Amino acid sequence: LAVPDFGGLAADIDRIYADLQSETGGKVADYIPQLAQVDPDQFAISVCTVDGQRHTVGDADEPFCLQSISKAIGYCLALEEHGVDKVHQHVGREPSGVAFNALTLNPRGRPHNPMINAGAIMCCSLIRPGGLLADRFDHVMRTWERLTGRRPGYANATYLSERATADRNFALAYFMRENGAFPRDTDIVETLEFYFQCCSIEITAQMLAVAAATLANGGVNPLTRERVFSEVTVQHCLSLMVSCGMYDYSGEFAFTVGLPAKSGVAGDLMVVVPQLLGVSVWSPRLDELGNTVRGIEVCNRLVELYQVHPHATS
Numbered sequence: 001l002a003v004p005d006f007g008g009l010a011a012d013i014d015r016i017y018a019d020l021q022s023e024t025g026g027k028v029a030d031y032i033p034q035l036a037q038v039d040p041d042q043f044a045i046s047v048c049t050v051d052g053q054r055h056t057v058g059d060a061d062e063p064f065c066l067q068s069i070s071k072a073i074g075y076c077l078a079l080e081e082h083g084v085d086k087v088h089q090h091v092g093r094e095p096s097g098v099a100f101n102a103l104t105l106n107p108r109g110r111p112h113n114p115m116i117n118a119g120a121i122m123c124c125s126l127i128r129p130g131g132l133l134a135d136r137f138d139h140v141m142r143t144w145e146r147l148t149g150r151r152p153g154y155a156n157a158t159y160l161s162e163r164a165t166a167d168r169n170f171a172l173a174y175f176m177r178e179n180g181a182f183p184r185d186t187d188i189v190e191t192l193e194f195y196f197q198c199c200s201i202e203i204t205a206q207m208l209a210v211a212a213a214t215l216a217n218g219g220v221n222p223l224t225r226e227r228v229f230s231e232v233t234v235q236h237c238l239s240l241m242v243s244c245g246m247y248d249y250s251g252e253f254a255f256t257v258g259l260p261a262k263s264g265v266a267g268d269l270m271v272v273v274p275q276l277l278g279v280s281v282w283s284p285r286l287d288e289l290g291n292t293v294r295g296i297e298v299c300n301r302l303v304e305l306y307q308v309h310p311h312a313t314s
């Protein structure tokens with residue numbers, strides 16, 4: 001068994017969950033109107049090991065939008081389709097050091113990395129670029145279905161409200177086009193719509209833990225045994241999750257927790273413990289940098305209790 005005392009881990013997760021009920025710091029994202037309407041008290045933690053042991057506590061079956069977590073998988077899809085060299089002709093792989101939606105590109109006129117808005121928009125442009133938008137979206141939905149073992153939902157209202165208020169993302173896309181960053185023949189508006197749609201895919205904490213476990217398991221879903229991504233794709237994705245996955249808190253998170261993780265402004269978070277397990281947290285209140293307050297705290301507690309920091313030597 002990957003985690004021999006899984007009962008002990010489950011009990012610890014339940015204790016952390018109970019402890020953090022009283023943590024009501026932060027506030028829900030409100031720059032996308034539909035996200036502002038979410039009940040801020042909702043909270044779920046879920047774990048799934050690489051051999052399929054699972055435990056979930058809280059609002060486990062309540063759907064939430066992927067938001068930025070979609071970026072990690074968009075990057076994987078671009079890598080699978082084009083390989084690492086081609087993808088990184090269009091997007092960098094250094095942390096940006098600024099907010100996820102900052103109007104900035106790297107010195108080569110490319111987005112800094114795939115885990116922030118500009119880079120994720122770029123990766124979307126690389127997913128089946130010649131295809132119909134409907135087929136491209138189906139491809140992403142099917143990928144999430146294979147990662148989680150269940151069919152995801154879709155929050156059309158969130159998509160519509162994001163699209164209607166997306167001046168910054170439009171600005172980023174035009175800025176990238178001005179710099180010749182996109183592949184030839186990219187339709188910018190279509191690419192942005194595709195990006196917003198990917199952000200509006202809905203899953204549950206339970207499903208997200210399975211997706212994280214699929215990454216922990218080198219790209220093979222631990223429940224269905226299906227290979228979703230190649231090992232090298234997962235390796236690259238996890239590397240960038242370590243350096244860039246937690247917005248402008250990524251350096252601090254790499255120092256304190258050390259694990260590959262990706263957060264989204266829905267208050268969602270996935271954490272990968274390679275070869276061992278996936279963890280998901282969902283709690284909509286965010287800190288100033290856009291990370292789920294309780295989610296960060298769950299990670300802090302887990303590294304306190306278990307030696308999961310990859311560079312821990314004691």
Ligand code: GLN
Binds near residue numbers: 067162169263290
């Ligand atoms: N869809 C959101 C945006 O583009 C995603 C941002 C996020 O989760 N950080 O602003």
